[in-house]
Amino acid sequence: MRAKQRRLRWPAGFWNIAGPIFIVLAMTHQGSLPPPSYIGSDNERAGFGVTTQISDFDVSLLNGGWFVRWDVQPAPAEPAGYIYMPMLRVTGSTFIPSGVELAAGVANNLGRTWIIGNEADNIWQDNVLPQDYAVAYHDAYFFIKQRDPTAQIAINGVTQGTPLRLQWLDLVWNSYRARYGSDMPVDVWNMHTFVLREQINSWGASIPPGVNATQGMLWEIDDHDRVDLVQEQVIRFRRWMKDHGQQNKPLINTEYGILMPINFGFDYARVTRFLNGTFDLFNSLRDPTLGMPEDDYRLLQRWCWFSLDSEQFEGQYVRSLFNHSTRQLTPIGQAFAAWGHNHRTWYSDLQISAGPTYSATWAVFAEQPSRFTLNAAVSNTGNLATGPFAVRFGLGSPDQVAPPIGEAALSAGLPARHSPPGNMQVAWEQVVSQTLTVFAQADPYDMVREFHENDNTKTMTVTPPVVLDLKLSDLHTTPRSWPLVPPTVTVTVPLSVDISNIGGRGVSGDLEVQFWQGRPDIGTHLGSVILNAQNAASLPVVANFAWPNVAPGVYRIYAYIPPAPDDADVDNNQIFIQVSVPVARTFLPAIRRR
Incomplete structure (x- = not known):
């Protein structure tokens, strides 16, 4: 609940030698692969909100994985491997940034998870009627997806997982279906887990816009750090997701923490206990009937602490992870760092991040081969550098038994994420009289230990123009x-x-x-x-x-x-x-x- 002052080619024959070596080496890796998981290391599930500049703080100390800034950064700093999640702000049925500015933001944040709005159900934040939010979400979703099909789109963080907030979300869902004739195309569901009172003219989160009620959860200030109430919210939100056919989707928590000041009894020790309790809760909550199957039925995939650096909330002094003046970790930051250190798993994760693409010199005579250059970019999104690996290009899919088109090797491997990708290229000659499917596959010899390999292969179609020119x-x-x-x-x-x-x-x-x-x-x-x-x-x-x-x-x-x-x-x-x-x-x- 961000306050309103934010308000709120290798030589010929190379692979005849290297290929068998790679295969033998790869066999030594089998059996040590980690189990399937939505995220490679549990410490990267934990993130934080940044109100100033992340580069002002040594965030490597925190051992986290991601962050939000409640904005769209055209060239975001992502130190120490942290992943930035851009956020649009919603006003009525519109959003900012938009147009040319948003297009530039999308171009510079390819493959990111985009959050559409911030607590639109909260009159103190984006404050949007459900029918208006449905329009804003629809327009933002398709604007971003048209420019980056790899982007993931998340709804705004609903302030709390309470019946009143889920009533607002029901109105959004139904408004979208009535207006567009389909369910909302949500890639990532999003909630906040604050414990705040829901009552008109009282402290807390008040009543969602467009909901006909005067009160909801009448929590007291002393309930603000009750972990059991946080757990209830996550389960309730996940139950809503299942009821709406969304169980297989990830659920993230893009903002939560302690908003109460020390004079209300929330000193460092109490806040630290809450951080450790909720981190352990979020990391362990599983339910085969509600959780995400791809993530071992966990109920929550990521969570974000408020905040890294803000020591003020609505005029009150609150606790952050870093002391804003000394740039040193606070006791809360030390707890965050210790949890991350104790839950880190070192891993690599290759993916075809761009392509495959091709450039063609088409044959002049029918039934003669055309000449192609095939390209693919490979990135490592893991927290550990890789050793050497190959990229294979072939026709159809890797599962088909057919000679490959060619292979290229990256002998130096790739550093950890946010490093430049490896650009791989092979030459190919082929008679092309109809559309062909070509794949690029990273690490076909299983040289790199990855936590999952479902993004190692991508395909393209090679379609000859139908004219003579x-x-x-x-x-x-x-x-x-x-x-x-x-x-x-x-x-x-x-x-x-x-x-x-x-x-x-x-x-x-x-x-x-x-x-x-x-x-x-x-x-x-x-x-x-x-x-x-x-x-x-x-x-x-x-x-x-x-x-x-x-x-x-x-x-x-x-x-x-x-x-x-x-x-x-x-x-x-x-x-x-x-x-x-x-x-x-x-x-x-x-x-x-x-």
């Missing part, structure tokens, strides 16, 4: 600058021109390339070259023509392909250059008159 380029002489020629001498000038196919459908039969002095429609035809799949079977395709009996002079020379009726663009079927055959001048000796 021949293009001429780089018409030149050999040599490109012609030497001096005596005035009475003629020479043979070799001409060359490159032929490419911008379309994916190649030429059937012969291809004539004509050479002209002057424009093809009005000039002098110098001769032609006939090419076909037998005499020009490989790429690049080049037409070479010997232009005989050329006297010194300057000539405008064209190369031209008479276009087929179905050539998509005839304008690029010709090209010209100025050819200069310079004359060698003769200078007679001077004769002196007598």
Whole structure:
């Protein structure tokens, strides 16, 4: 409940040797793989809220995993491997940032989890009617997903897991279905677990906007740190998720903590007990009937302590993880750090983070191979650097028994997360007459110990353009600058021109390339070259023509392909250059008159 002042290629044959070695080494890793888990290390489930600048504090001491700032940072600092979760703020049915600013934020935060609003159910925070929040969420969701399909979208953190707040959430859910004809497409569910009174004109969280009630949970100040009430909220929210077909989704808690000051009895010792109690609770809560199956049926996947650095809440002095003046850990921060240290597991996690993609040089002749360069970027999102590994490219899927297209190795491995990805590339030649599926698979020999491998493979489709579109380029002489020629001498000038196919459908039969002095429609035809799949079977395709009996002079020379009726663009079927055959001048000796 952030206050309103925030208000509130390796050499040929390499793999013949290295591959078997990798396989033997990989066998030594089997049996030591950690069990499947939503998050690689439990310490990374714990995060914190930052009200100033995270770089002002040595957050590596805390041994946590993520943070929020209640904003969208275009270039967020993510020290010590912490993961930033951007947040939009909602006003009515709109949100900020939006438009160009939000588009830039998305481009700079690819693959992040986006939180849409902050306590929209709370009149002291975003304060949004349910029907308006449904619109804002819909528009923000599709704006972000259209620009980054890898993004995860979370609802705003509902202030508390109480019946009154879930009534507000029901109104949002039903409003979305009524307006858009489908359930809300939520990737990540989100709640807060404050223990606050729900009553008009009283301390606490009051009544959610759009809910017809005057009171809800009438908790007292001394209930504020009751772990059992926190547990009730998580279970109640998870039950709501199951009732709405959302049990398989993650649930995160993007803000909770102690908002009461020391003069209300909440000293360091009491707050520290609450932190340790809730951290242990969140990390251990499991229920096969309610929890997330992918995460060993845990009820809560991540939680975020309020706060790293704020020592003020609504005019009262409260406790943070760091002393804002000395930049030293407080006793609460020390408790956070100790818990994280005791719950850390070292792991690596490779993923294809970009691609695979390809660039193509399409075959000029039908049934001849096109030439491709395949690319994929591999990142390590774990907290431990990897050793060497390979990336395999192939047709179909890795489960199919087929020779791979090729492999590339990253012998140095990758550092821990937030380091630049490894960019892998292989060359490939293939006859492509229909759409093909190509995969990129990181670590096919299981060299890297990962906590899960479901993101090691990604696919793309290679689809040839359905048109024929021949293009001429780089018409030149050999040599490109012609030497001096005596005035009475003629020479043979070799001409060359490159032929490419911008379309994916190649030429059937012969291809004539004509050479002209002057424009093809009005000039002098110098001769032609006939090419076909037998005499020009490989790429690049080049037409070479010997232009005989050329006297010194300057000539405008064209190369031209008479276009087929179905050539998509005839304008690029010709090209010209100025050819200069310079004359060698003769200078007679001077004769002196007598």
